[in-house]
Amino acid sequence: MTTSNPTRPSRAFVPYPFTATRHAARLPGLVGDEETGVHRVLIVGAGPVGLATALGLANHGVASVVLEADDSVCTGSRAICISRRSLEIIDQLGALPAFLNTGLPWLGGRSFYRNDEVLRFQMPHDTAQRLPPMINIQQYYIEQFLLDACKTRRGLIDIRWQSRVSAIQPDAAGASIQVLTPSGEYRCRTQWLIGCDGARSIVRDAAGLKLEGTSYEGRYVIADIALKSERPVERLAWFDPPSNPGSTILMHRQPDDIWRIDYQLRDDEDPEEAVRPDNVIPRIESHLQMMGEREDWSPIWISLYKANALTLNRYRQGRCLLAGDAAHLVPIFGVRGANSGFEDAHNLAWKLALVVSGQAGDALLDTYSEERVKAARENLSAGIKSTEFMSPPNFAFQWMRTAALSLAVKHQWIRSLINPRQTQASAYAGPPQPVLRRAATEFQDGPAPGAALIDLPLMIWDGRNSRAGHLTQLLHPGFTLLYFTHAELPLSLTAPLADWSKRHVPVRIVPLFVKVRSSNAGPSGTDISGNLWRAYDAQVGSAYLIRPDGHVLARWHRATNDDIKHAMEWILHHE
Amino acid sequence: MNEQELDEVYGDFCRTLSAVSEAQATPFLARFALLAFHEINDVRRIRALIQEAGPERA
Numbered sequence A: 001m002t003t004s005n006p007t008r009p010s011r012a013f014v015p016y017p018f019t020a021t022r023h024a025a026r027l028p029g030l031v032g033d034e035e036t037g038v039h040r041v042l043i044v045g046a047g048p049v050g051l052a053t054a055l056g057l058a059n060h061g062v063a064s065v066v067l068e069a070d071d072s073v074c075t076g077s078r079a080i081c082i083s084r085r086s087l088e089i090i091d092q093l094g095a096l097p098a099f100l101n102t103g104l105p106w107l108g109g110r111s112f113y114r115n116d117e118v119l120r121f122q123m124p125h126d127t128a129q130r131l132p133p134m135i136n137i138q139q140y141y142i143e144q145f146l147l148d149a150c151k152t153r154r155g156l157i158d159i160r161w162q163s164r165v166s167a168i169q170p171d172a173a174g175a176s177i178q179v180l181t182p183s184g185e186y187r188c189r190t191q192w193l194i195g196c197d198g199a200r201s202i203v204r205d206a207a208g209l210k211l212e213g214t215s216y217e218g219r220y221v222i223a224d225i226a227l228k229s230e231r232p233v234e235r236l237a238w239f240d241p242p243s244n245p246g247s248t249i250l251m252h253r254q255p256d257d258i259w260r261i262d263y264q265l266r267d268d269e270d271p272e273e274a275v276r277p278d279n280v281i282p283r284i285e286s287h288l289q290m291m292g293e294r295e296d297w298s299p300i301w302i303s304l305y306k307a308n309a310l311t312l313n314r315y316r317q318g319r320c321l322l323a324g325d326a327a328h329l330v331p332i333f334g335v336r337g338a339n340s341g342f343e344d345a346h347n348l349a350w351k352l353a354l355v356v357s358g359q360a361g362d363a364l365l366d367t368y369s370e371e372r373v374k375a376a377r378e379n380l381s382a383g384i385k386s387t388e389f390m391s392p393p394n395f396a397f398q399w400m401r402t403a404a405l406s407l408a409v410k411h412q413w414i415r416s417l418i419n420p421r422q423t424q425a426s427a428y429a430g431p432p433q434p435v436l437r438r439a440a441t442e443f444q445d446g447p448a449p450g451a452a453l454i455d456l457p458l459m460i461w462d463g464r465n466s467r468a469g470h471l472t473q474l475l476h477p478g479f480t481l482l483y484f485t486h487a488e489l490p491l492s493l494t495a496p497l498a499d500w501s502k503r504h505v506p507v508r509i510v511p512l513f514v515k516v517r518s519s520n521a522g523p524s525g526t527d528i529s530g531n532l533w534r535a536y537d538a539q540v541g542s543a544y545l546i547r548p549d550g551h552v553l554a555r556w557h558r559a560t561n562d563d564i565k566h567a568m569e570w571i572l573h574h575e
Numbered sequence B: 001m002n003e004q005e006l007d008e009v010y011g012d013f014c015r016t017l018s019a020v021s022e023a024q025a026t027p028f029l030a031r032f033a034l035l036a037f038h039e040i041n042d043v044r045r046i047r048a049l050i051q052e053a054g055p056e057r058a
């Protein structure tokens, strides 16, 4: 069937091919209107960030209660692009296979100005990588798959649906929470409160914190449509296309034959008017025709989007912590929203777990705030640049963009300005030099303290069997000491590490051999090609101490027990 | 000039142009062009750039 008549009356909407399970409200055991007992950790919001935080805490054996106002996973068009770093985190949370089974991997994209291709970009990728740089997957799947993982942590994650937090009183020992449900209202107490309650966070208000930054005026229409097309999965952008002169259009393929189409409204358009289906449908129609799409299509969901670039100055206020959209709102261009939220959750979970169990001082939680506020500022600055290009805030950005696009047809050098600057893993500041007790220049290569591990292939040994795998698969929820060796592990390191574990701070030593088969009884790796040793600038006796979130805490060429002790004391107690 | 430097100087230029205001933008761009003449300091290259910048063919 062809759809070549642009004046054709409005098309009928179809639903998403996904049925969300509705969850009933449930009241806990109450005395009067009061829940008995005090929760250790209470999370407000079961969006991607709340669920990831609960799963992260469960990895460390810490139970949490999650209060969610809604009765199901989200509907409508929200996050679709999930980065490699997020997938690594999702792997640690035990949900990766479902994401990879459903998500569509992609490597790059193309941009057009009028009729000409002006950019072809590739995200960093090579065959040594375990995971694609990005997958496309609907947010309802993201939430559902995290939820499925939560169900495997019985006794550790208590999700309460249709439970809206209506009032919060923070105090020195935690917070008192008022919860509204269709079955009634109750109050409860928690020692720690985490606000993962999104853009209009009530936890943020209760903590007395305010978002600061810029809100952009430019409006985008965001539409999901059902369309069968065999086009490859890539990011497509058109500037001033013949189908919609003057507009900017973005397209992404999603699983289940759904496509996301975003387009920019002109400044003189009334947004309420522009978002009406009879205004949206002809524009999409015209664009699909220009692309040569002949299959019939149907609208699923249409909404309006306006970019914000806002963050709190701190993500901790006493015993209240903020993560995800509750803490920062980044523009969608560059896909940093949910992706940065996963990094928040991953940074917070192990720190809070150590504080709750008394193994670390609560100053460790200030490092959560410092590290993630800094990451948010970097995300915002990249997101702002993308937004200024995708949605020029005034005549100057508009003129310069037109100039850049028109020159880009011929001039290669200017094309980097059109690159969408997709999200990348955050790097944190490592410990200061006195803590490391070594010169920063000791290593020529490899991830520096604060950076996330570089994942590379190796053979993984579990004591008996071996399989092809990747370095990050050797991590576990505690600290990991990656020790590059040819033979035995030095007793001078293994004995003290066992001491840490007795103090309930699990530190696991993982030997990494080069070329030779492992003789280790526990988990270990063999770097067959020698590439991993090279990438980490490793010598016999080099050691990388890895935080539970996969970031390097410290590294040394000949680590001593004292080196490790200093680094651990620094991170746990800021000594 | 690497990609990051191009990025930064492009952003700076856009922001300055915004601050100059739309009404004053044309004289600003003309002055910038003249200053660039002096820096390029090569008549042949300047002539080529004038050709290159010249009206975009729709």
Ligand SMILES: Cc1cc2nc3c(=O)[nH]c(=O)nc-3n(C[C@H](O)[C@H](O)[C@H](O)COP(=O)(O)OP(=O)(O)OC[C@H]3O[C@@H](n4cnc5c(N)ncnc54)[C@H](O)[C@@H]3O)c2cc1C
Pocket: A044, A045, A046, A047, A048, A049, A050, A067, A068, A069, A070, A077, A078, A079, A080, A081, A082, A139, A163, A164, A165, A166, A196, A197, A198, A199, A200, A201, A202, A222, A305, A323, A324, A325, A326, A332, A335, A336, A337, A338, A339, A340, A341
């Ligand atoms: C059109 C669009 C496209 C996007 N694309 C991308 C993308 O490609 N990649 C990306 O990384 N990000 C993207 N994002 C951003 C992403 O959707 C958000 O950053 C992400 O959902 C944030 O997750 P969160 O868990 O912090 O908050 P939310 O997803 O907003 O979840 C908050 C939860 O808290 C609940 N809640 C709120 N108040 C209360 C209360 N008082 N009591 C109890 N519960 C409450 C809500 O019901 C909700 O379930 C996009 C966003 C939009 C709008």
